[in-house]
Amino acid sequence: MRTTSRSAAAILALALLAARLAAQAGGPAFPAAAPAAGLLCPERLRQGDPLLAWVLAEASFAGAEARLAAAGEGRIIAAAAAFAGPELASPPRVGAAAAFRAYGFLMAIPFDLPPGDYLVLVEGAAALSARLSVEARTFPSEDIALDAANTRLRSEPSPRKEAEARKLAELLARADPAAVFLDGSAFMLPLVPRRRSAGFGDRRRYLYQGGGAETSLHAGLDLAVATGAEVSACAPGRVVMAADRAVTGLTVVVEHLPGLYSLYMHLSTLFVAVGEGVERGTRLGLSGSTGLSTGPHLHWELRARGQAVDPEYWLSRPLLDKDRAAAIIARLIEGR
Ligand SMILES: [Zn+2]
Missing domain, CATH: 2.70.70.10 (Glucose Permease (Domain IIA))
Known part of the structure; x- marks a missing residue:
């Protein structure tokens, strides 16, 4: 995993931006002219779980980076570069056709990460963020x-x-x-x-x-x-x-x-x-x-x-939840 060279000040600014975006009801809003982008990310994970976040975007997020950061202090736990996932059709109930693609960011929640509140931050064609709560897990x-x-x-x-x-x-x-x-x-x-x-x-x-x-x-x-x-x-x-x-x-x-x-x-x-x-x-x-x-x-x-993660995590849930993705895309299109 590559480490980030960003300064603490830049990370703090990003965390503040993240908090502002998160405070807006119904997710981030974008100016009419800007390409829409949304973040599909688990809200809750346990120690040792994989973390797969998806950006659903009209603009390219190739080259974008995601970071897992401790809420508040902004300390970076993990970082990941984007990979291009599937194209997603816009939902039929939305009139205008739009071409969205899913960009994936894969990380791992360390076994020993202290339980608490974290942020997933993505910087690419737009800055996106989501809150993530990490729960303790007992290992026999x-x-x-x-x-x-x-x-x-x-x-x-x-x-x-x-x-x-x-x-x-x-x-x-x-x-x-x-x-x-x-x-x-x-x-x-x-x-x-x-x-x-x-x-x-x-x-x-x-x-x-x-x-x-x-x-x-x-x-x-x-x-x-x-x-x-x-x-x-x-x-x-x-x-x-x-x-x-x-x-x-x-x-x-x-x-x-x-x-x-x-x-x-x-x-x-x-x-x-x-x-x-x-x-x-x-x-x-x-x-x-x-x-x-x-x-x-x-x-x-x-x-x-490289990190061992719970192999059972994806037995009960899809790697890409297409229903949730469609709902986010519909909100993004309706919101402009
Ligand atoms: Zn074994």
Whole structure:
């Protein structure tokens, strides 16, 4: 993620402008001649959730930047560059035709971000802002006893492990602006599990054979299932990794949006190769217990701009809420 070089004064001015815009009933108003633009942004998120904000605009927002800032002090938490999303038709009840496009801004709410009020600020063809409330989330703790083989796999230094970790981190930090694979709808669960054996964000203490322990945060969701169950892509995208890794076993990574990746680990068989396009539900492989694993399960993970985010967030809501987008566009057109 790139850092912003703006001065504190400029940020304060933007925050004041944001407060003024937010105070106007019915959203920001624009002069008749100016191209209309509105912001579609979640009002409430939890620690560890992804943040995907959309600008709906007649003018281009290519090159625009969004920032997540603490309300009041203006401290910048995260920043994101725009990617061009789909064109949106103007709603039929509005007489005049208008060409709107959705521009996406992807960020992540850090696990440890203090709960409270934040602002999403976008600076492009127009300055837009929205309030965002971040809620606390409780992450359970668990102890996992490792056998001798898993203790070695986890605790012993290995050039292969380090090279694989570096390669994956580099891949997940990439945000290719052209990688927009979106039909706007919700995710699907990659398989129907017997049970969830570990949650997203669990604080884990690995207990090594022969003593010693190490604590880490569980970056994904573990879905317990027998070996050989079909594992499906959660959303449309493109395969950017299909490899045998030391720690995560047979692993598939699918790119969905610039900087948004889903990961599928510990598989027993792979059905896809790098570069292949997938639809929601495309079979990626079969479940298994390869790599560092204490039994057959799918580790399903979601990364936004390199950060692990709750993979279940988009199971119950669309990536682009077309009804809300249409309502915002209608208000913008009627308001001029
Ligand atoms: Zn896991």
